Amino acid sequence: MAHKFKIGEIVKVYEYYADMIVKDYYFGVIVDVDEYRFERGPHYIYRLLPNDEKVGRIGIQTAEEFAIEEIQQ
Numbered sequence: 001m002a003h004k005f006k007i008g009e010i011v012k013v014y015e016y017y018a019d020m021i022v023k024d025y026y027f028g029v030i031v032d033v034d035e036y037r038f039e040r041g042p043h044y045i046y047r048l049l050p051n052d053e054k055v056g057r058i059g060i061q062t063a064e065e066f067a068i069e070e071i072q073q
Helices: none
Strands: 010-016 022-038 041-050 061-064 068-070
Touching: 010 041, 010 061
Parallel strands: none
Antiparallel strands: 010 022, 010 068, 022 041, 041 061
């Protein structure tokens, strides 16, 4: 199974608190994808360049696939 998002794609990324409540979101460009294989199947971690800088969000960020949403046009 291939990853859901492509390198170069602009996406909406959600940040969560530890109890999975949405804390914030930002838009970013996917620059790389890492694949990890487990018994239940592959797991993808995306590296993103965010559209803005905030405290704690400077430079390349990482996000799991469930936290990323395609931008509807």
